[in-house]
Amino acid sequence: MSATAMTFDLVSQSYKRNPFPTYRRMHAEAPVSRTKIPFIGEAWLVSSYDDVMTLLKDKERFVHDPKNAGRKQRAGISWWMPRLVRILTDHMLGSDEPDHRRLRGLVDKAFGRRGIEGMRPRIEAITDGLLDTVAQHGEVDLVEHFARPLPLTVICELLGLPQEDRPKFTRWVQAMTQAPTALGIMRTLPALFMMTRYLKAQFERRRHDPRDDLITALVEAEEAGDRLNEEELLSMVFLLLVAGHETTVHLLGSGSLALMQNPDQRARLAEDGSLIAPAAEELLRYTSPVEFATVRYPREDVVMHGQTLRRGDCILPALGAANCDPDQFDHPDKLDITRRPNNHVALGSGIHFCLGQQLARMEAQIAFERLFQRFPDMMPALPAEDIEWRGTLGLRGLAGLPVNLGATA
């Protein structure tokens, strides 16, 4: 059977604002389709919940390291790109067993439930401090003043990066999530170089002056030689910064907007604070900040929904679409903070299941709870069609969210 070719608009403002019609089309017309993705090229887009679960969980048949599927290099990496790009993109998310187990083992403990639970008072204090600043304005950009600084402060504190350097990080990380075109990559390079130089200087400092932070722990693992080499150290910290920051910014931004746009759900949460945990899960599902998981490569030819996916082909697991599969979720384009069960895949699944899931969940619960308690009348300052979304492929989030705070509780 010949491949079903489809074209989906995955970056326009209208898609980002309301992706549900596109998800419906994927499910109805082609749950497994051949499509052209900017920068990656030809790829399979897989959107049904069950197939996406198979891609995420079946580590024998679907691998992350292209070499394990007979490909020379990762999709999207070209000969003209500097070596640094290869180094930084060669991290645990792109590795298979046994490398993945070794790398993840170095950071698993720091991100485990107990370690993260210990951060709760600090995250609450950071949240309240930011809300104090927000409260000084009548109208404010919630992304710039709340959704972005909260996760950035948290991940920088966990790694042990100085407070005064955070504005630099914001600029670098934002520059790195540009449109995935050749020009976009070229524009990213200065930020990549500056960030690399900066991180190497931080590593050097920790070698002479160890502290009680994650960078020191990783530098010590590097010094143990067989556990982490210098390039792995760099790509690990890079991954933690990017994965731990941008994703959470988007959840807090789009999640706040979704609650404001669904007054009945917002009112339920205000009436019953114990709904905060299921509300955060539903906001993860409904907003799906990571729209596509990273590319998987089949190790052998496989047939999915009647389509033959060849060894080494690129496959994109469409997490956002899977989270709206009507066979898995009733009324998937409805926000329902009491939804049960809610087995969404917004944080992935299988061996690459989000390392920061405890942290992301805790940040989200604290942020949504305190934000809406403090500003019970807060509303967007612009009509929905004027609110700008970022045009990044594969990540869904707001460029900004101007709000009127209303009366303070």
Ligand code: HEM
């Ligand atoms: C709302 C926030 C977040 C979302 C939606 C999210 C989503 C995801 C998803 C979908 C994956 C799996 C990707 C794949 O299988 O290709 C993943 C992996 C990962 N996430 Fe998160 N994430 C979030 C927050 C965080 C935070 C706070 C950190 C902390 C550093 C983090 C670190 C990572 C890392 C290191 C991986 C790779 C794990 C591995 O390869 O074993 N994430 N995340």
